[in-house]
Amino acid sequence: MSSEAMAAERPNYLNATTGLKSWLLTLDHKRIGILYLLGVSAFFVLGGIFAMLIRLELVTPAGDLVQPDAYNRLFTSHGVLMVFFFLIPAIPGVLGNFLIPIMIGTKDLAFPRLNLLSWYLFMAGGTMALGGIIAGGVDTGWTFYTPYSSTYTMTAVIPVGLGVFVNGFSGILTGLNFMVTIHRMRAPGMTWFRLPLFVWSHYATSLIQVLGTPVLAITLVLLVFERAFHIGVFDPTRGGDPVFFQHLFWFYSHPAVYIMILPSMAVISELIAAFARKRIFGYHAVAFASIGIAVLGFLVWGHHMFVSGQSVYAGTAFSLLTMLVAIPSAIKVFNWSFTLYQGSVSFQTPMLYALGFIGLFMIGGLTGVFLGTLGFDVHVHDTYFVVAHFHYVMVGGTIMGYLGGLHYWWPKITGKLYPEFWGKISALLVFVGFNLTFFPQFLLGYMGMPRRYHAYPEEWQVLNVLSSAGASILGLGFVLPVLYFAWSLKKGPLAGRNPWGARGLEWETDSPPPTLNFDEPPVMNHEVYPYADGEPGSTSGMKPASAH
């Protein structure tokens, strides 16, 4: 205990400098991570409030709580904020920023100034989008399909589009920064196959950011031009093709769903290794699967367009490739599950989230395979089945991973422990609330309930009420961590360097780490996740599970 107390008094990145300015102008990747945490949390709460209003409206079949166009603004704002300003930046921005340099044993990202700029671009984009949402709103759906968005809607497409555009560059620069850092800044001995899977997965994410996001950017530019100057590229009355917009949009936005899930998978690999105290089964397979997902993910975007009037032959090719992209995910799920075999499994909060992730992501992913199946998708496209699918992967997958990761590294980030009991309660609430919210939506979708509907036929009310009830439990599950995390900052017990008995360079430095991350530049002289062989850096003599 006394050594822990000492560690907390030592200079660290939190107390190294003080004052607002030292935060707003910081070049320290760890502080920038915290800035992201504040930013994405704000957008999550806003997006969550919109979601609650959506669910409230849908309790009754008649559209009685809000007007149709207000409802349309709600789900659009919900989708835009959640996707672009919460889910995509969340894990890379917060955990990736904080951890990647530490995990590879270096002092900072390759371009700290650029990193800060990324955060400002993110906030600027968010502010623009929010400005658009407040002044005029936007009602196109997060997908901005033309020609509705370009010619017909009267809402603030331009500021929101530009907000997303600016935010896109934040993502591109973050990805670029990560890639250069991972290539050029690894500590001595840190070979590619000694990188934690967290790093591999973020590398894959960065690839997508750099290769995909610019296409979204130019698409939004064309959209804005179309709206402002009527240039005709998406306008059928001028010879343009509105479906072309969909191609450009999904060229980015399908890979973007892997920008959302890969970082979460990154977290899950770390959690499972730490709480099963075992090297991730099939390390190489999992690492390559990340890259496989990133690359194959670019070849499947047409699966969002099976009924759009796209050629059925192109649709068929896209469906086939969609099937292939499911395989690396399957490989990961199997390897994670098998890691538990002969492990030493404990059930602290982060592990509960990780186990929840496996179950929910699997259901989300398998229903993704359903959707990739041509004959099935025709029926459920643009119904609640799709809504259920993507919440299963985005909330059940990504958010579970994000929360698990926040809990796991909270002691490292803040130096304090959160209350384990409340953590478990919230994990349970999230799991139960989540399933209650979104499972009924699969059924609704198959029965034919279209998405983006503000009123619906009465026969679907029961399932909708269940879903709304679930949403309130889910909301509660999300509020709890906010409260106890805040509490732990003041009252939480000191964490010490390695409260979990986990492996990895981040656990070999102080909690919170010093500004330059390590007192001595680290050298990686052993394999990654060396749980079984009691390598240096372990806490005192752990015994293998097979020894009992």
Add this chain to the structure above:
Amino acid sequence: MNFKIPFVPEQASTMARDVDQLTFFLVGMAVFFTVLIAVMVLYFALRYRRRAADQVGSSFDHSTLLEVTWTVIPLLIVLFTFGWGAKVYFRLYRPPADAVQYYVTGKQWMWKAQHPTGQREINELHVPVGQPTRLLMTSEDVIHSFFVPAFRTKADVVPGRYTSLWFTPTKPGRYHLFCTEYCGAEHSRMIGWVTVQEPEEHQRWLASVPVQTAPAVAGGELYARLACGNCHREEPGLAGPPLHGLFGREVELADGRTVRADEQYLRESILRPGAKVVAGYQPVMPSYQSQVTEENVLALIDYIKSLEGVAR
């Protein structure tokens, strides 16, 4: 299947059964994998739960055999799934040759349908049971999507072009029709009904609706009013090619390509005549873009289709 399966909408078209069977297979596959993984995870987690604070896992951390197994088996399964799905998809989008064609136009926020015999309906479509029915669809403004859950089929309705969809209803009844592509404020009210009737009842219904001119006839009137005949007559020699017997033929273009004269081509020829110039003619035909509505175009197309003959 006559009993009602929970959460499965009414099966009211020839395709509904096929789609549902695919669904049951998919659900079966999903249940299998979910149970497999859940059992594996829970069993391992409990069996190997940590019993002492300093206990660590074993060093068994890779197996090529396992890796190959759980790559190849899912791969085979998804390839099978793909094949099945593609088969159903092609059936869903390839209309039978004898399908009766209706015109559907979407606009914010209503569905307009026109029967081959000239009856028009709004947000309703009456069709006889057992008749292969093809809808040729376009939109006057934004993208909409025509979806009848009981028929398990849908297709987007895109401005500037035609898309199509077909079904053969198998059961009389009234079925929900939804617009499933977000199209603005009243998207959720762009709904209607498809009413499937016994053939005799349908005949009675057709008779009871005041018949406006059938599209082909209306098209003929328009053809006269717009003076298309100044350039297009049955006998060649005028500024434009004769349109008799044109529909369905391969047309040679001035740039050497050939295209099939389908609805899409006729539509483009009327609205953007210069884009595909017929071989041997000058691009002098004016665009009618500003003079005709989508329905006019459909009528003109129907009229041109009705012009039989082997001219040229």
Add this chain to the structure above:
Amino acid sequence: MSDIHVVPVKIYVAVFLTLMVLTAITVAVAFVDLGALNNVVMLGIAVAKATLVVLFFMHVKYGTRLVPLVAAGGFFWLLILFGFTLSDYLSRGWLGAGTPWMR
């Protein structure tokens, strides 16, 4: 740094002159009627010019192995965008009436 590769001025000038000649050829060819071949020549020359710039002006010929990989990767991804999008448009008419957009 001793390992900086300083490209001799001669090479720069040679590359520049080649680029000029290629430019002259493209313009000249544009006035000769080669039918569809015009496009092939035009694009071929543009690709050749771009390659010269990348290799010499941008030092890719002299850099680490990673840099050419990155550059080629960018162009490859562009081909994915082009190829798959066009695959839709080129095959739209195949299933018969109603499906095509415009061939």
Add this chain to the structure above:
Amino acid sequence: MSTAHPAVLHHQFDTLEQQKESATLGMWLFLVQEILFFGGLFMAYMLYRWRDPQAFAAGSHELDITLGLVNTVILIASSLTMAMAVHSAQTDKNKALVRYLVATGILGLAFLVIKYFEYSAKWEHHLVPGPNFHFPELAIDGRAEIFFSLYFAMTGMHALHMVVGLVLLGWLLVPAARGRFNSQYHNPIECFGLYWHFVDIVWIFLFPLLYLIGRHYHGAV
């Protein structure tokens, strides 16, 4: 720690070499991003040209091939001066570095000035998409607009990149004039050079695609 660091070495790097390699890789990744950014425009160009080759040929005919050619030469020349600037930095020729940078800037400006005259001619000829658009050949009117939309979008984006380049160039001139760059340290010059050459490459494609396709169209793409 900082004593071991030369002043130009940023704190996160261990060696100048590492810093240089990071900067180069970072710049290339940025250019990859640029490739895909412009790629969306090229995609649109390809699609619409394939769809209506006649309108594109006719539209292209309205562009001024001489000005396009002059600009091509100017831009390639500016690439040469830029390469020479890097060369000068690498060989510790500071005066030459400044001179070549200035030359590059002047050529870049010349490009933009010519572009400005081209744009205003298009405006006068009612070839700017919008309510005033009016194409001379009647049969093409209404179809050629999309060509000019893409023309302005593509050359506009390119010109914007030139403007950004010129701003960066001006900003680099200050330390260059102060002799900050030498054979040991010239990352910024080199990275800027990469950017400048990239913008040149974009033009190398734009010139034939926009200006040269209209010479003799028979209909085939």
